[in-house]
Amino acid sequence: MSLDDAYAEFMQRAYAMELEATERYAQFAEQLDTHNNREVAKLFRKLSEVEALHARRILDEMGWASVPALPPAFAWDGEEGPETAPFDALHYLMQPWHALEIALRCEQQAQKFFEDIAAGSAPQGVKAAAAEMAGEEREHVRLIREWMQKVPRPAAGWDEDPDPPHVSE
Amino acid sequence: MNAPLVASAPQAKDFKSDYKPVWCPGCGDYSVLAAITKALASLELRPENVAVVSGIGCSSRIPAYTTCYGFHGVHGRALPAATGLKAARPDLTVLVASGDGDGYSIGGNHFLHACRRNVDLTYIVMDNHVYGMTKGQPSPTTEPDWSSKLAPGGTGLREFHPLVIALASGANFIARAFSGDPNGCATLIAQAVRHPGFSFIEVLSPCVTFRPEQRGWKNAVHPAPVAPTDDPGRAARRLMTDDGFNIGVLYQGNRAPFRAEKARAMAGVAELAAGFALQETP
8 A cells, every 4th residue: 555545544544533422522512402401512613613624624635526435344443433432431420520530531542543543554654644633632621620610510410300301100 | 544435424423313312311311211222323324214113112212213113012012013024024124122121021022922922023122120210110130129119128029030031932043141331232233133033132231320339230240151052951050040240132033033024925915904804794
């Protein structure tokens, strides 16, 4: 595989990762809108927009006019992309701090994903790009940590509902 | 840099309707919906060539959330409706969505006979071991010792084993998926759709409201350690000793599916209607 091909494949994966994260946060926003948790829904929508910007930037950088096809044997090491929050991460009473905690974990996973590539046996051009992206993810981790300082940390019992949706007496 | 572009290949979003799901946040069914749309896109189908048929329950809301043709039917009766649809319109890809209550209790008898008939359907059962929509009653797959306000001390009843029943009844493809892995689930659904005959996929789909402990399933599931078999005897032994968390294709048979073309050629609509005409009395 030429360096150009390896680089394009790397960027396709990076794009797929950002796109998957964009979609997941948008799904989370919809779920919490449905359950009238507007504050957290808004935060997830914001996170989705941020990830969409990252995806857009890859398209622009690569000069791709449309969505690139993924390599035929494309698969993540885990079940989903490293920046994708698990489907079951939500609770209808969750607070902004919880959403940021989810985002923090995702950014840390993305950082590790790129660091591993940068430290691996990929061609030098790919390693350099991965190192740059790892740096960006590290910056995102820092920003989210700062953001978390600005929102109240949930008190114990935050998920207790005096009128729960599943009274089964 | 020239990357290959996808011009007009279908995307998962093409199969999603504008209706927003009302499942609980964190419910596994969101992921199954995503897996279905991804699978249909990967198969390069078009929404107008696919029908999604369901019964009643949380999981049975899925047809409305897709842009495919949909039929949200009667409790437990999704399979007969789907069988009729596939017989009348063999050109359609027909998916059937159900849950463990709808599919194995109220619809249990239809499940056996759908496997036996081997019509080319894909049956996706979202199993969370509880009746979620009606607020947490034990279902046929609930563990005997699961204690709740509605079943203090548990039911004491042995669980229904859907995969074994499917195999014994003649299903042609049997798989287990996990909603926490939507990409893996999508791959299994696509395989099931491609496989001729009655394909059955049991999807472990946690109910985060009534069975929050099922969030732990993500640590219990594991890929099936053996390749799929077409030998029903071997599959039976595997399924009977299965821990309930093997993920993958567990049986892939080669029985010819039932096709209705022959019956249709013999009896057209006019011919059938004539059979119901009232006899005029002199």
